[in-house]
Amino acid sequence: MGIFAVTGLVVKVVLxxxxxxxxxxxxxxxxxxxxxxxxKSQSERFLxxxxxxxxxxxxxxxxxxxxxxxxxxxxGEGYAEMKKIMDKGVEKxxxxxxxxxxxxxxxxxxxxxxxxxxxxxxxxRMLTFLATTGSTAPFIGLFGTVWGIMSAxxxxxxxGSASLAVVAPGxxxxxxxxxxxxxxxxxxxxxxxxxxxxxxxxxxxMDSFSTExxxxxxxxxxxx
Amino acid sequence: xxxPRKKERGLGISIAGSFFLHAALLAxxxxxxxxxxxxxxxxxxYYVDIANLPVANPRSGSPGGEAAxxxxxxxxQQQEAMxxxxxxxxxxxSKAAKAPAKDDSSKDFQERLAKLERKVGRQQAESAMxxxxxxxxxxxxxxxxxxxxTGSEAGSDYASYIQSRLRDAFKMTIAHQSRKxxxxxxxxxxxYGKLSSYRILRSSGxxxxxxxxARAIRMAAENFPPPPNRREFQQGxxxxxxxxxxx
Numbered sequence: 001m002g003i004f005a006v007t008g009l010v011v012k013v014v015l016x017x018x019x020x021x022x023x024x025x026x027x028x029x030x031x032x033x034x035x036x037x038x039x040k041s042q043s044e045r046f047l048x049x050x051x052x053x054x055x056x057x058x059x060x061x062x063x064x065x066x067x068x069x070x071x072x073x074x075x076g077e078g079y080a081e082m083k084k085i086m087d088k089g090v091e092k093x094x095x096x097x098x099x100x101x102x103x104x105x106x107x108x109x110x111x112x113x114x115x116x117x118x119x120x121x122x123x124x125r126m127l128t129f130l131a132t133t134g135s136t137a138p139f140i141g142l143f144g145t146v147w148g149i150m151s152a153x154x155x156x157x158x159x160g161s162a163s164l165a166v167v168a169p170g171x172x173x174x175x176x177x178x179x180x181x182x183x184x185x186x187x188x189x190x191x192x193x194x195x196x197x198x199x200x201x202x203x204x205x206m207d208s209f210s211t212e213x214x215x216x217x218x219x220x221x222x223x224x
Numbered sequence: 225x226x227x228p229r230k231k232e233r234g235l236g237i238s239i240a241g242s243f244f245l246h247a248a249l250l251a252x253x254x255x256x257x258x259x260x261x262x263x264x265x266x267x268x269x270y271y272v273d274i275a276n277l278p279v280a281n282p283r284s285g286s287p288g289g290e291a292a293x294x295x296x297x298x299x300x301q302q303q304e305a306m307x308x309x310x311x312x313x314x315x316x317x318s319k320a321a322k323a324p325a326k327d328d329s330s331k332d333f334q335e336r337l338a339k340l341e342r343k344v345g346r347q348q349a350e351s352a353m354x355x356x357x358x359x360x361x362x363x364x365x366x367x368x369x370x371x372x373x374t375g376s377e378a379g380s381d382y383a384s385y386i387q388s389r390l391r392d393a394f395k396m397t398i399a400h401q402s403r404k405x406x407x408x409x410x411x412x413x414x415x416y417g418k419l420s421s422y423r424i425l426r427s428s429g430x431x432x433x434x435x436x437x438a439r440a441i442r443m444a445a446e447n448f449p450p451p452p453n454r455r456e457f458q459q460g461x462x463x464x465x466x467x468x469x470x471x
Contacts, residue, residue, distance in 0.1 A: 023246050027239030034234055125232070 007173050008151050014144030014177050018137055022184035025133040028126045029191040035068070036198045039123065042069035043205060050075070056082075070119035070202060071209045077115035078213050081108050082221075108217060112210040119206060123199045127192055134189035141181020148174025382451050383459045383470055386411070386444075390461060391468055393444035398465065400433035406464050407437050408471060413457040419445035425460060425471075437463045 007015065046066040053059050060079050066072035085104040152170025405428035412420040422441055427434065440463075451457035460471030 019246065023243050024239060026245065027235070027242035030241055031232070031235045031238035034238070126235075 007176065008148065010147045010151075011144045011173065011177050014140055014147070015180055018140055018144075018177070018180045018184050021133045021137050021140075021188075022180070025130055025184060025188040025191070028129055029187060032126070032191065032195050035123070036195060036202070038068040039070055039202055040198070042066045043071045043202070045069070046072045046075075047209070070116075070123070070206050073119055074112055074115045074206055074209055075213065077111045078108050078210075078217070081111035082217060086221075105214065105218060109210075109214055112213060116203070116206045116210060120199070120203055123202060127195055127199075130188045130192040130195070134185050134192055137181045137185035137188065138178070139181070141178040141184075144177025144181070145174045148177060382457055386413070386448065386457075386459065387461060387468060387470055389444040389447065390440060394437070394440040394463065394468060397436045397439040397443065399436045400430050400465055402428065402430040402433065404465070405430040405433040406462060407434055408460060408462050409437060409441065410458060410460045410471075411441065413445075413448060413451055415450060415454045415456050417448040417450035419448065420456075433463075433465075 043066075046069045049062065049066075050059060050071075053062075056079055059075060063072050063076050082104075085107060149171060152167065152174060155170060156167060406426070407424060407428050408426035409422050410425050411422045414420045419441065424434065462469045462471055
């Protein structure tokens with residue numbers, strides 16, 4: 001804390017901002033680790049369950065077990081849409097048949113796409129903060145450094161001494177801001193890249209599941 | 225219909241965890257002492273002349289004690305000293321000596337007389353050299369650091385010493401806007417080595433340069449030793465960008 005005490009006001013403010021960035025970005029990284037881990041593990045378990053049970057109504061009844069799985073969310077949305085269309089078919093005295101004329105498959109596909117988008121948004125939420133921290137924290141630190149060096153040179157001008165003993169502490173104080181900026185930025189950038197990759201894998205899983213789901217619906221219900 | 229938006233469960237806990245982790249890391253780093261310690265240098269910078277302190281006339285004088293080694297006297301005195309002996313050192317030919325010797329006894333007498341005269345001449349030369357040495361010693365030409373010194377000892381050239389300190393300080397503060405500024409400053413130093421005052425006798429009109437000169441004087445004045453013999457000291461200095469001179 002001795003370092004913090006010797007710096008000027010502007011550098012202090014910069015350090016506080018950078019510390020806040022660092023705390024928040026690390027908190028988000030922890031949270032995203034947990035969220036992505038849960039999404040991945042529950043999706044694997046859901047797929048296993050999905051292929052084992054094969055009855056949509058039974059799967060739908062068990063969806064609460066896979067609350068954090070994006071695939072379970074996709075299934076729930078698709079099933080709800082399918083149910084609506086089938087209920088309409090009941091009203092038309094033609095139960096159990098999806099009307100292609102009314103674009104029943106398209107409705108389910110749209111519902112799945114909407115659910116995918118919604119899940120991507122949920123998974124990517126707060127990643128923007130990591131990107132912002134990664135890109136701006138070094139610059140904020142640099143600002144603190146530049147300001148600190150300006151103050152140091154001003155002090156040198158006032159004391160009239162240009163010896164290393166006078167110049168070096170001021171420069172060292174100023175460079176702390178850049179160091180803290182990098183400390184905040186490096187984990188944020190690493191976390192951002194890591195989660196982008198993980199989320200891309202989950203999006204690919206969701207796309208595959210959507211296609212598979214539509215195929216199953218078409219095979220099972222069309223032309224019944 | 226979209227499902228209701230899920231709550232971000234665990235976000236608060238993660239941020240709290242991150243906060244405590246940061247606090248723990250800061251505390252650990254502080255305890256281990258991983259931070260570079262930044263301290264302003266509180267100790268004053270001392271300047272030491274590698275050679276002796278400036279001496280007004282380093283080659284003048286001789287040791288105060290008689291046993292000490294004599295330094296060479298000034299050239300004029302040397303010549304004078306060298307001129308003294310000849311008349312006495314050379315045996316003066318007496319009338320008796322000029323007269324041709326008629327027998328052996330008179331020849332012996334002549335030789336003894338010549339020897340005696342040489343001895344007297346040598347004594348006179350030594351006496352003249354002693355007088356000369358005493359005169360030089362009386363002029364205060366004690367060798368540097370020797371007890372007999374009365375003004376030429378180390379540090380006696382106080383003005384040069386002050387000039388040296390001012391020159392060092394001026395190197396650090398120098399700044400000027402005009403092309404060839406020149407400031408003449410009269411400095412007054414108390415018997416205790418404190419800068420009593422200084423007066424700008426001739427200004428250059430360059431404010432920046434005058435500020436630099438003033439800062440150099442203040443900086444150098446922090447470490448002035450007392451003047452020799454505890455007398456107040458005053459001296460004019462001419463400050464120029466290339467250095468400074470005594471007025």
